[in-house]
Amino acid sequence: MSDRIFGVVGILISIGYVFAALAIEESFLSDAVGPKAFPLIIAAILGISSLVIALRPDAEPAWPSLARLVEIAAAVVVLILYAEMLPVAGFVIATAFAAAYLAWRLGSSLLEAVLTGIGTSVGIYVIFHLVLGLSLARGPFGF
Amino acid sequence: METLANLGDGFAIAITWQNLLLALLGCFLGTIMGALPGLGPSNGVAILIPLAFTLGLGATPSLILLTSVYYGAMYGGRISSILLGIPGDEPAMMTVLDGHPMAKKGMAGEALSLSGVASFVGAFFATWGLILLAPQLVKIALLFGPAEYFALFALAFMTLGGVSSTNQAKSAFAAALGLGLATIGVDTQTGVPRFTFGEVHLYDGLDFLVAIVGLFALSEVFIFLETRHGGAEADGKKMVIGKLYPPMSMLKACTPTMLRTSFLGFIAGVLPGAGASLGSFISYSMEKRLVDKKGTFGTGDPRGVAAPEAGNNAAAGGALVPMLALGVPGSGTTAVLLAVLLALNITPGPLLFTQNPDVVWGLIAALFIANFMLLAMNIPMVGLFTRVLMIPSRILMPIVAMVSFVGIYGISGSTFDLLVMIGFGVMGWLLRKFDVPLVPIILGTLLGNAMENNLRRAVTIDNGNWWTLVDSPLALTLWAIAIIGFVLPLIVGARVKAGMHARRDDEGAISD
Incomplete structure (x- = not known):
């Protein structure tokens, strides 16, 4: 269960990250890639790995009392x-x-x-x- | 010949009073940190980086201090493995298997001195390996363009989970998290702020030293608070050491083992995603298969003590090769050492060897010196270090926490950084609970900017054509290795991990 929650939180973080990345103001002077592309790639990896964690959870960690x-x-x-x-x-x-x-x-x-x-x-x-x-x-x- | 001349110059740099003293201090602190369960090479070095930095030490002296700590911790880990049956740090896990039974048979002194010799042999040959292999790797690395560098960084992240990783999704999550954290701050190419949410403190980006100390050192304090483990490891156990020199016959019997495992450990260290823990594991398993005809491994066979110790020290030296030659570390502690270089504004990689040969060769010479110091410290004086095991963690951990704060406050003098560090400490604790590896996060924050810059440079040079990333044979090779390195653990990972983690260990998240 813990891993499922962890994965869902990870997905939410990656969505938030995508929105924050799209909100980056582009400078009029930019290279061919721009400041948004790399964060968007990262967000995709973050989202996919979170999804996998949520779908295939590990054994429950030992939570303290x-x-x-x-x-x-x-x-x-x-x-x-x-x-x-x-x-x-x-x-x-x-x-x-x-x-x-x-x-x-x-x-x-x-x-x-x-x-x-x-x-x-x-x-x-x-x-x-x-x-x-x-x-x-x-x-x-x-x- | 040129190599020897370089090495000679290195010794000229390393043999100054300051550097020798730093090496001695580093070896001493490192052995203590390795011996204490809960402090290992990566968090030991992490705590000391900000201090070396704020004390205004130059690049070579800082590196000498910190790599001595690194080598020292590899030696120190065996002490509690042998005497108490509790690994002092993760690479010493395999030493428990035969070292502790030997101690129970009343041969603790022999086990300690033999493993000291084995550590020396492993580290000695690995340092030679470093000298011979690193310049060759530099020659290859000089052919790299931005696209190849991007592929190399991807390779580092994809293999970092290591062969022992069971959950590649969590490794990938950690890498993405680290890279994401690195994108915070003003974009270096266009100058627009990213993910700063108007907070001025974030414009410079997050300081990776803050992240490292928080994740590695402070999270350890929380682990101890959680388990309320306040006593000393040695409480209630008697430690009888006995005589401190191994009989010649034992040394002779173990020599082939030491030589074989030094070689194997070195290779394991050089390969991406392996590190010292895997080095000692492979060495032990191979020796067991090769020479254990009577089934004495696991019951106190001296060769079972020599194998993992030579293996993990050799791997520690091997892991320095990709860090120095390519600027891409393959293990936890070398990632932390990379942070030292970056904090000192030195770019590791092929240019390091041409632009700062004094740093490289001074460091290598210092490694030789440190190794002899460690041998001297770890055989006759090992009794001193066993006393350290009697320090209860209820006294040790507050000191660790406070020294972490002092280091970070010394760099910036800002309360904001301290708060960020506490945040990373909590995050580190939480992620360790979830068994998410911490090393990819550190590596992400360290290499994130360089990785993005190489990506953008490569694509911009080719007028926005993204296929340029897979356009050269060299880049394709790197991508192929990366993909194999990522997929392989999915197949064999569970088996290797089960072998390595026969005992459940809290330090699993900080591998190395």
Whole structure:
């Protein structure tokens, strides 16, 4: 069943891609092929392969339980927050929180998670910024 | 003779303090990444590319660092295969079959050192093979026009699913998805924006490094979160290594095996769509048929350890041939290495050998040096690397995630790229669930623009005649190979895959 849904979604994507390709404004100065042809070929391959996937599905993949899915969704949210907060809070603080969260969710105890977070963040800061001179996001305190 | 002179120049380039240190660092990191289940050559190299790039390393030093990681990971994969019976990365899968039984018999040290020697032999001969074969391939590639290049790219995509692929529709889907992603951004020929939906950040196109790190590294973190696999692989298992040198008689008995499988692995590596995993698989199966008279393979036969290790290291070297000579990689990790070249604005392919001989020969010399370093690291110091297996992934994975972010943020300093990377991470996780291979997506984003440009150039030169694509014998040959390569797995794919994936493995989607 999963593969059938996957195939249908793939077909929808390829149709959307075709419409987006047809909407490309052609320049008055164009080569013999133009900017639309290649995307249309790709869309055809995408559509055909999706159709085959939908018609001849593989065995059902092992989907995780709802709780695990929520776990992944939560991690995605945390990482998005991390990306957004990076320029605001600075590298060291933001990274310590994000790494601690991931360590905690992977089964560390709270203390261990906090230590992992701080260790990762300070370790990366020292190695990549202080030693190697890579520019990291600067927060209000200058780190 | 000319080759030797070139190689000499290469050594002159490679033997500087900086390059030697980078090779050493790469070998060390690579062995660790190979040893740790969950980190393999392709995602190991993927995490390090943005870093090499932002640190401002030149082309040759970056390539030396990253190919050392690549070779190192091929060595490292065997450690957990032998000690724990869990392949450290996909090419080390076959080493489990005889390596782990040997360890159970108390011969872990012999198995580790023997496989170290076998890895060395495989990689050593493959590097010579690279030197001899790549310039010949360059001569052929110089005859290529745009139409032939277009056919060559098509060949790369159609064979990339590999002989081991069971679902060619999913490989084709992945390739089309990657190529589609590459078309995002301003059209290079006419200057009109395509698929940007008014988002200014997309005008430059998607950065393939962002896609690679997201798909390979971040998706791995999600896999670990999903299975909540937070412990160390070595938890609760005792690892006794014993003596670290193989008896001379064992080495002697395995020498013919190593030589045969080095050759076979190298060929498997050069062929499109094969890569190191297939190299070790073919080597093991052939040796089993050839020398296993008493049925000892699978019960801890030393030759069964030497065969796949020589095979996969030779294949790793072989896979560099099409990547360097044609600019078309045949395996996952070489696709990632291609990204290094492209990120540094170096066009791989035949011109690389004439325009940047320092890069090519410096790299080859560095491979020789790295190989000796790896031999030294992997036999006397293997105990150090076995400790790595005790690092629990609940500590390792956060570090992997954060280093990925640091690398991508270092390139552009933009939050938008980080968000795109997270998007690719989720997509990578989802596609791995569906058993869609990720390598064609990467290759699509890497080669999409070059492929389209060659198509349009070919057709434009011939005044809009599309038949020009199949007009020369060379192009027709390439198309024929492409079609055979695509159809063959439909016939034999299921059988080969069943043999290779005797144990179900999460890393299947990141082949190599």
